[in-house]
Each structure stands twice: as structure tokens, then as C-alpha cells.
Amino acid sequence: MPTNRRLDQAxxxxxxxxxxxxxxxxxxDKERYEEIAAIAYEQIADIASMETAKVAELFAxxxxxxxxxxxVRCAVFDEAGRILxxxxxxxxxxxxxGGWADVGLSPADNAAKEVREESGYTVDIVRLLAAWDTARHPHPPSVFHIWKLVFLGEIVQTGDVIGVETDAVExxxxxxxxxLSLGRIMPEQIRRLDALRRGTDVDFD
Incomplete structure (x- = not known):
């Protein structure tokens, strides 16, 4: 059985x-579900070459x-068409x-916040470009099932990076x-986002 299918089943x-x-x-019933979870941890650990305890910790x-x-991520382009x-x-x-969505903020607010923290730029969120299920794209396998929202942002102000998760901006x-960090974004997705920003379509899975 292919690894990705085994991981999806686990x-x-x-x-x-x-x-x-x-x-x-x-x-x-609680005992049975806990046993099923333990089996799933072992399966994921085997597929991902991780320790079972580490997998259990990820899902704790x-x-x-x-x-x-x-x-939630944000695509920001400059006047020359370069991507941030x-x-x-x-x-x-x-x-x-971008990153995991925070409770208490809308998806668009999350996207703007991530840009401000990670790049120093303040942006206006223009519109949604894509809603992708990463399992339907050739990302590296992940232990989590992830949906990715990508918004188009326009720069309104520059500033300093205030987060600690990134160490360079360009x-x-x-x-x-x-x-590229392929678990987060892929080259073909960036090119698709560039095409989407020029029209009115939204990509979705």
C-alpha cells in the first residue's frame, strides 16, 4: 500500500x-477509543520514522x-511582480x-497579522485567492490534515519584523x-497565485 494512503488511513x-x-x-468505549488512538500513533510513527511518544505529544x-x-497565508507582490x-x-x-489560524481572529485578520509579524509589512487584505487541501497537492506527507487559505495582500506601510519564527525577508x-519550505508552499502554487491575482477566480479543492 502506498505510504501516503497508509498515512491518510492512520x-x-x-x-x-x-x-x-x-x-x-x-x-x-473510552478504553476502546484510547486503544484505537494508540494504534494510530504507532502507525503514524512507523510511516513518519518518528517515536510513538513524539507523535502522541503532537496530538496531545x-x-x-x-x-x-x-x-492561513498571504501572497504579496510588489510593483515589479516579485513575490514577498x-x-x-x-x-x-x-x-x-503565514501559519496556523489563531482563535479570535477572522481568516483575513490572521493573514494580515502574519505578514506584519513575519515581514514587518502592514497590508490590506484584498481578497481570497485559494482554498487548498494540502492532501490534494504534492506537498510532503504531514501527520495533520491541513487546509490552506491564501489571501492577496497589498502593502500600505513598512516596519520591523516583530515575530521570532522568521529570520529574513525578501x-x-x-x-x-x-x-522553498515545501510543506508550506510549492513553486507551482506561487505561480498559480500570480495568475489568480491577475483575474477574479478563486482556486478551491
């Missing part, structure tokens, strides 16, 4: 166990009805400004992109 198994633990009131705060994680990218301190690779020509 994540689905874990989601069912998490949802079951949220709704069950029976002691024995996941509770309630299981939902995909929401990754930030270098992720975690892996030394480049990406669109505009790049689309045909001279730096090494």
Missing part, C-alpha cells in the same frame, strides 16, 4: 478515535470533534508569510525562487 483512524473520545460517556492538545488544521517571501527559522527555507522574481 490519520482518519486517529480522527475517529478523537471524535469518539469527545462524545462517549461509557468507560469501556487535539481534543473535541476532529477537524483539519487551518493554515520570508525565511522560516525552523528549517532555513522560504515561504509565504522579494523574489517568480523565475528565481529560493529553496
Amino acid at each position: 490519520k482518519r483512524l486517529l480522527a475517529l478515535a478523537q471524535t469518539g473520545l469527545h462524545y462517549t460517556t461509557g468507560v469501556f 492538545f487535539e481534543s473535541g470533534y476532529a477537524n483539519p488544521k487551518l493554515d 517571501l520570508v525565511r522560516e527559522a525552523a528549517d532555513g527555507l522560504w515561504s509565504l508569510p 522579494f523574489f522574481e517568480l523565475d528565481a525562487l529560493p529553496p
Whole structure:
């Protein structure tokens, strides 16, 4: 069985166990769902070459009805058509400004906040460009099921980087992109975003 399919099945198994633990009131059912979750942890750990305890730690705060994680990003272009990218301190690779959505903010507010923190630029959010399910794109496999929203932003003010998750900021020509953090964004997606900003369409999965 292909690795990605095995991983998808393990994540689905874990989601069912998490949802079951949220709704069950029976002691024995709770034990069964916990056992299913433990099996899923082992499967994910085997596929991802991780320790089972590390996988369990990643999901330690996941509770309630299981939902995909929401990754919110912002595409910002300058007048020359170059794309704004930030270098992720975690892996030394480049990406669109963005990250996990924060509770209490709208998706657009999240996108603007991430640009401000990671690049120093204040932007107006113009519109939504894409709503992608990363499982339907050739991203590296992830232990999480992730939906990605990408907004178009326009710069209104410059400033200083105030976050700690990025360590460099630069505009790049689309045909001279730096090494990208492929779990976050892919070259073909950046090119697609450039095409989308020139029209009125929204990409969605």
C-alpha cells in the first residue's frame, strides 16, 4: 500500500478515535477509543520514522470533534511582480508569510497579522485567492490534515519584523525562487497565485 494512503488511513483512524473520545460517556468505549488512538500513533510513527511518544505529544492538545488544521497565508507582490517571501527559522527555507489560524481572529485578520509579524509589512487584505487541501497537492506527507487559505495582500506601510519564527525577508522574481519550505508552499502554487491575482477566480479543492 502506498505510504501516503497508509498515512491518510492512520490519520482518519486517529480522527475517529478523537471524535469518539469527545462524545462517549461509557468507560469501556473510552478504553476502546484510547486503544484505537494508540494504534494510530504507532502507525503514524512507523510511516513518519518518528517515536510513538513524539507523535502522541503532537496530538496531545487535539481534543473535541476532529477537524483539519487551518493554515492561513498571504501572497504579496510588489510593483515589479516579485513575490514577498520570508525565511522560516525552523528549517532555513522560504515561504509565504503565514501559519496556523489563531482563535479570535477572522481568516483575513490572521493573514494580515502574519505578514506584519513575519515581514514587518502592514497590508490590506484584498481578497481570497485559494482554498487548498494540502492532501490534494504534492506537498510532503504531514501527520495533520491541513487546509490552506491564501489571501492577496497589498502593502500600505513598512516596519520591523516583530515575530521570532522568521529570520529574513525578501522579494523574489517568480523565475528565481529560493529553496522553498515545501510543506508550506510549492513553486507551482506561487505561480498559480500570480495568475489568480491577475483575474477574479478563486482556486478551491
